[in-house]
Amino acid sequence: MQYQMNEFLFAMILTELEDAVGKENCSTRAIDKVTHSVDYYWLSRMWADRGCRMPEADIVVCPNDAEEVSKVLKIANYYKLPVTTWGAGGGTQGGAIPVAGGILLDTKRMNKIYEVNTDGMYIECGTGAIYKHIEWAANEVGKATMHYPSSLTCSTVGGFLAHRGIGVVSTKYGKIDDMVLQMEVVLPNGDIINTSPAPKHAAGPDLNQIFIGSEGTLGIITKAQIRIFDQPEERRFRGFLFQDMTGAFKASRELLQKFKPSVMRLYDEAETVSLIKKIVGVERKGAFMNVAYEGAKEMVEVEEKILLDTFKKYGAEDLGSEYGEKWWKEKITFFYPGHMMDIPQCFGTMDTIAPYGKIEEIYWAMKEAIETNFPQAKFIAHFSHWYEWGAMVYDRFIVDGKDVPKDPVEALRLHQAIWTCGVRTALAHGGVVNDHHGVGIKLGRLMKEQYGPAMQVFEGLKKTLDPNGIMNPFKLGL
Amino acid sequence: MIMSEKSKQHVDSCRFCWMCHHICPIGNATGQERNTARARALGISLVNREAIDLSEIMDNIYECCTCGACVHDCVTGWDPVMFTKETRLKAALEDKTPDYIKPLIANCLATGNAYGKTEICDRLAQSVKAHADKKDILLFLGADARFMACEQALKAIKVLEKAGVEFTVLEKEPASGVQLDFLIGAANETKAQMEECAEVLNKYKTVVLYDPNDAKAVKQLYKEYGVEVAANAVTYTSFLADLIKEGKLETKQSGRTVVFQDPYQLSRDLEETEEAREIVKAYAKLDEMLLNRAETVWAGNILMAQYMPEVIKLVAKRRIFNAKSVGANTIVTASVAEYVSLKAVAEEENSEIISIEDLILG
Ligand SMILES: Cc1cc2nc3c(=O)[nH]c(=O)nc-3n(C[C@H](O)[C@H](O)[C@H](O)COP(=O)(O)OP(=O)(O)OC[C@H]3O[C@@H](n4cnc5c(N)ncnc54)[C@H](O)[C@@H]3O)c2cc1C
Ligand code: SF4
Ligand code: SF4
Numbered sequence: 001m002q003y004q005m006n007e008f009l010f011a012m013i014l015t016e017l018e019d020a021v022g023k024e025n026c027s028t029r030a031i032d033k034v035t036h037s038v039d040y041y042w043l044s045r046m047w048a049d050r051g052c053r054m055p056e057a058d059i060v061v062c063p064n065d066a067e068e069v070s071k072v073l074k075i076a077n078y079y080k081l082p083v084t085t086w087g088a089g090g091g092t093q094g095g096a097i098p099v100a101g102g103i104l105l106d107t108k109r110m111n112k113i114y115e116v117n118t119d120g121m122y123i124e125c126g127t128g129a130i131y132k133h134i135e136w137a138a139n140e141v142g143k144a145t146m147h148y149p150s151s152l153t154c155s156t157v158g159g160f161l162a163h164r165g166i167g168v169v170s171t172k173y174g175k176i177d178d179m180v181l182q183m184e185v186v187l188p189n190g191d192i193i194n195t196s197p198a199p200k201h202a203a204g205p206d207l208n209q210i211f212i213g214s215e216g217t218l219g220i221i222t223k224a225q226i227r228i229f230d231q232p233e234e235r236r237f238r239g240f241l242f243q244d245m246t247g248a249f250k251a252s253r254e255l256l257q258k259f260k261p262s263v264m265r266l267y268d269e270a271e272t273v274s275l276i277k278k279i280v281g282v283e284r285k286g287a288f289m290n291v292a293y294e295g296a297k298e299m300v301e302v303e304e305k306i307l308l309d310t311f312k313k314y315g316a317e318d319l320g321s322e323y324g325e326k327w328w329k330e331k332i333t334f335f336y337p338g339h340m341m342d343i344p345q346c347f348g349t350m351d352t353i354a355p356y357g358k359i360e361e362i363y364w365a366m367k368e369a370i371e372t373n374f375p376q377a378k379f380i381a382h383f384s385h386w387y388e389w390g391a392m393v394y395d396r397f398i399v400d401g402k403d404v405p406k407d408p409v410e411a412l413r414l415h416q417a418i419w420t421c422g423v424r425t426a427l428a429h430g431g432v433v434n435d436h437h438g439v440g441i442k443l444g445r446l447m448k449e450q451y452g453p454a455m456q457v458f459e460g461l462k463k464t465l466d467p468n469g470i471m472n473p474f475k476l477g478l
Numbered sequence: 479m480i481m482s483e484k485s486k487q488h489v490d491s492c493r494f495c496w497m498c499h500h501i502c503p504i505g506n507a508t509g510q511e512r513n514t515a516r517a518r519a520l521g522i523s524l525v526n527r528e529a530i531d532l533s534e535i536m537d538n539i540y541e542c543c544t545c546g547a548c549v550h551d552c553v554t555g556w557d558p559v560m561f562t563k564e565t566r567l568k569a570a571l572e573d574k575t576p577d578y579i580k581p582l583i584a585n586c587l588a589t590g591n592a593y594g595k596t597e598i599c600d601r602l603a604q605s606v607k608a609h610a611d612k613k614d615i616l617l618f619l620g621a622d623a624r625f626m627a628c629e630q631a632l633k634a635i636k637v638l639e640k641a642g643v644e645f646t647v648l649e650k651e652p653a654s655g656v657q658l659d660f661l662i663g664a665a666n667e668t669k670a671q672m673e674e675c676a677e678v679l680n681k682y683k684t685v686v687l688y689d690p691n692d693a694k695a696v697k698q699l700y701k702e703y704g705v706e707v708a709a710n711a712v713t714y715t716s717f718l719a720d721l722i723k724e725g726k727l728e729t730k731q732s733g734r735t736v737v738f739q740d741p742y743q744l745s746r747d748l749e750e751t752e753e754a755r756e757i758v759k760a761y762a763k764l765d766e767m768l769l770n771r772a773e774t775v776w777a778g779n780i781l782m783a784q785y786m787p788e789v790i791k792l793v794a795k796r797r798i799f800n801a802k803s804v805g806a807n808t809i810v811t812a813s814v815a816e817y818v819s820l821k822a823v824a825e826e827e828n829s830e831i832i833s834i835e836d837l838i839l840g
Contacts, residue, residue: 024788029534029537030530030534030535031512031517031521031534031535031537031538032510032511032512034520034521034524034530035511035512035517035520035521036511038494038520040494040496045494048493048494048520048523048524048529049523050527051524051527051528051529052529053524053529053530062509062510086511088496088499088511089496089511090496090499106509106510106511108509108510108511109508109509110509111506111509128509130499130500130506132500133500133506136768136769137803139768140768140803140804151496153496153497153498153499153500153501154496154497154498154499154500155496155499332497332553333553335497336495336497336552336553336554337491337492337494337495337554337556338491338554339553339554342491342494343494
């Protein structure tokens with residue numbers, strides 16, 4: 001039933017939500033609405049920079065656990081109110097922005113660490129926990145989570161799960177979807193479910209993987225068992241300079257058939273001369289690559305030998321360990337204001353992934369497409385997550401502030417156009433809509449272009465689980 | 479709102495930056511997105527762009543304890559404490575200070591302390607009287623100890639007596655200005671309090687500052703305000719550490735294992751971290767919480783508990799959780815404000831809170 005919200009009904013709903021989560025955890029204050037309307041998405045930041053207010057939620061709720069989430073979702077379903085889940089707002093795709101108003105559900109009160117289990121090697125926590133906090137909990141018992149995205153300090157466990165995030169040591173330890181054992185999820189109808197107690201099984205499809213990457217459109221993940229690892233006895237770094245990226249790809253593919261380093265980062269020439277020169281101090285032409293390998297000391301010795309032998313075959317110049325160590329120390333520095341692109345620049349990271357044989361082609365095609373269609377844009381990239389079969393390109397466009405329209409709608413148009421061009425080019429050459437930042441509102445329109453009729457699987461899930469369409473509307477193309 | 483160019487620049491950098499999201503003691507305790515440096519900056523930037531009214535963000539501006547954890551964590555050196563305090567001042571000038579803050583400011587102006595107190599408890603009055611004579615050393619107790627934690631003030635005096643120190647305690651202490659600085663920032667009234675206080679302190683050779691908040695004010699903020707302190711101003715902890723070194727304070731191991739709660743004013747602002755540890759180690763076995771020294775997490779205070787008591791309880795509980803995570807059940811404090819705040823939830827959390835003075839006096 002369609003209806004129009006009115007003051008009376010709003011007041012009624014508010015009391016119900018207050019009853020569900022406690023009055024102090026339910027807000028209609030301007031500061032809470034504004035704070036939850038701007039995430040790390042460039043468009044939301046630009047909008048605010050121009051002095052405009054982004055779409056805001058009508059009510060912000062902060063539940064304490066799955067039971068309270070369940071109550072909120074039942075109320076939302078009854079009144080057919082949109083519910084947008086917000087972790088820490090560190091997402092880059094506008095996924096957490098309540099574009100349709102309604103209820104904004106912030107997960108950060110669900111930040112408890114329930115158990116640090118060194119037998120099963122996991123931490124059970126509320127998904128509102130900032131990832132750094134569970135890293136601290138792991139460190140307290142001499143372990144580590146080995147999930148080190150640049151947003152470790154500013155994104156939640158739930159956010160990383162919802163966007164299928166990734167950290168810098170992923171090549172050895174895996175992506176977030178490899179990091180989780182069991183999860184607790186509240187379905188849109190308020191039912192609380194648990195996924196399988198172990199992630200590897202033959203008891204049907206993997207329920208975890210239905211919710212990981214679903215961006216709050218199919219349910220709210222409230223608890224997760226996140227894997228922890230022994231701290232490596234040794235972590236070593238080695239920097240290399242390849243003459244070009246092709247050699248680096250061949251060398252890396254061969255290396256990955258032999259062992260898995262933890263960090264592998266290959267910078268294109270543009271990034272080698274800009275970022276790397278600025279932060280790491282390398283001032284040479286070519287493609288800089290940084291590799292880290294870690295674990296038991298004896299293994300590290302052997303791996304180092306294999307690495308040096310393999311890369312030598314492909315003409316890589318060994319730059320020693322200094323650059324890599326410096327990069328490791330500075331890896332988060334890149335993201336602070338003053339080091340990072342910032343408004344008034346217009347920018348975006350169009351990460352995509354593909355098997356070897358396609359990934360380099362994608363890089364060149366995207367570079368050409370962006371630079372010819374948008375001559376005002378600079379295109380730089382690095383390749384930072386590697387598998388035996390392929391790699392991810394982290395390519396960025398940057399438009400100087402002077403070339404960005406002052407009018408917010410015109411600036412939005414430019415941003416949209418560059419994104420559409422970049423992602424369509426990636427898709428045309430065998431890539432995907434996104435590697436690890438997710439889809440959000442930013443790329444929803446391109447999901448059908450990637451999936452074609454396969455999209456009906458997602459749509460079917462959505463219709464069944466969320467028949468009223470209340471969960472994070474207009475995200476993920478659903 | 480008219481803001482200094484410097485603050486505007488910091489606001490416009492922080493407003494879209496998430497990097498210190500994990501570090502705010504208030505944000506971590508409440509789980510509220512608004513309790514972050516970036517949210518505060520975003521709010522102020524929208525006020526500067528006339529997209530929201532100053533009065534609509536002021537509650538949040540007063541939810542910051544100005545502990546500087548974000549400033550310390552920021553590799554670029556942006557300073558949310560600076561723009562937060564400046565916004566408090568602007569709000570005061572525009573009469574947009576929240577109603578529940580106004581009485582605290584009025585109290586500061588009328589009585590020198592935010593609590594509006596004029597009398598100290600009888601036992602403390604007696605003890606102070608015994609130290610009324612002018613000596614070279616002044617023990618400056620501060621408003622929190624005098625008016626809100628009389629037992630702690632008594633113990634602070636007792637420890638110095640035990641060491642045979644000759645010292646003065648003032649019957650009426652001037653306000654250090656630190657509470658006004660917190661409430662309205664760099665107003666003329668704040669500076670006037672500081673000048674008045676400095677004048678009194680300068681009558682002594684050495685001033686021992688019991689409260690780390692006052693220590694921060696006298697040793698650091700006064701310089702920023704251009705107020706001169708000629709007296710040798712020392713923190714209570716560094717003074718005690720010297721007494722131990724000189725053999726004037728008897729030490730004895732208690733058999734306890736404890737962790738130490740670094741007051742941020744000492745560890746971050748004054749870079750004093752080891753003196754208190756030397757004292758603690760003279761009486762107990764010292765373990766460390768994960769976030770210690772300059773990384774310390776603020777554990778609450780008395781002033782903010784006047785207007786957000788439930789949040790301060792959450793803050794204290796979270797710090798106790800940090801101690802428990804490393805297996806520690808006893809937390810030693812060096813700040814009367816943190817002592818009071820932690821103590822308020824200690825029983826509920828099944829945890830023991832003792833001050834440095836408790837440790838020394840046994
Ligand atoms: C400085 C910086 C660096 C970054 N670097 C990396 C990086 O190295 N690797 C990487 O992977 N990402 C990176 N990101 C992106 C960002 O950290 C991730 O997208 C992260 O997943 C966002 O988490 P969040 O808690 O901030 O989520 P939010 O932005 O709040 O939400 C993201 C999406 O997840 C949904 N969601 C949140 N919590 C839940 C839940 N419990 N259940 C269901 N849905 C939920 C929201 O509805 C939204 O759709 C970076 C971001 C920043 C700001
Ligand atoms: S203080 Fe630094 S880390 Fe924190 S929001 Fe500001 S710029 Fe970011
Ligand atoms: S000064 Fe302390 S309380 Fe204020 S925003 Fe920074 S970390 Fe949070």
